[in-house]
Structures are given as C-alpha cells and as structure tokens.
Amino acid sequence: MSIEIRLGDVVRLRKPHPCGGYEWDVVRLGADIGLHCTTCRRRVLLTRREFEKRVKTFVRRGDPASGAAPHANLPPPAA
C-alpha cells in the first residue's frame, strides 16, 4: 500500500524529533521523501517506506497538483 504524499504537506510523526518537534514539512518527493522539521528547520531524508512507517497523521495537505501519484488516493491514516 502507498500513502499519497504531496509537496507542502505537513505531517506529524509517531516519535518527536530530538528538538521536541513532531511536525514536518514535506519538501521533496521521489525515491526518498525530504522533510523539514517545523521546529528546528533541520532537514532529513526518509525512504518512502520509512516515511509510511513513521507518519502518524497529516496536519495539513499540500497542493494536489504538485507531484502526487495520480492513482494513490488513500485517505490519511487515522490519528
């Protein structure tokens, strides 16, 4: 299964960043997903699989025209 990920999404992960932040901006899509910590601005790359394991919920959805997979229309995971 695959979660639809969009540029501009803000996601909440299951574990906090060491800085204490839970929320991340999606800044890059591809084989790896680029995330920016919204608290300390640190940038990380996760594989799509890691991302799907770690994400808890979508706080805000990005623009659907900016790079989503066309056939992936699953809802965000329940909080």
Ligand SMILES: [Zn+2]
């Ligand atoms: Zn952080």
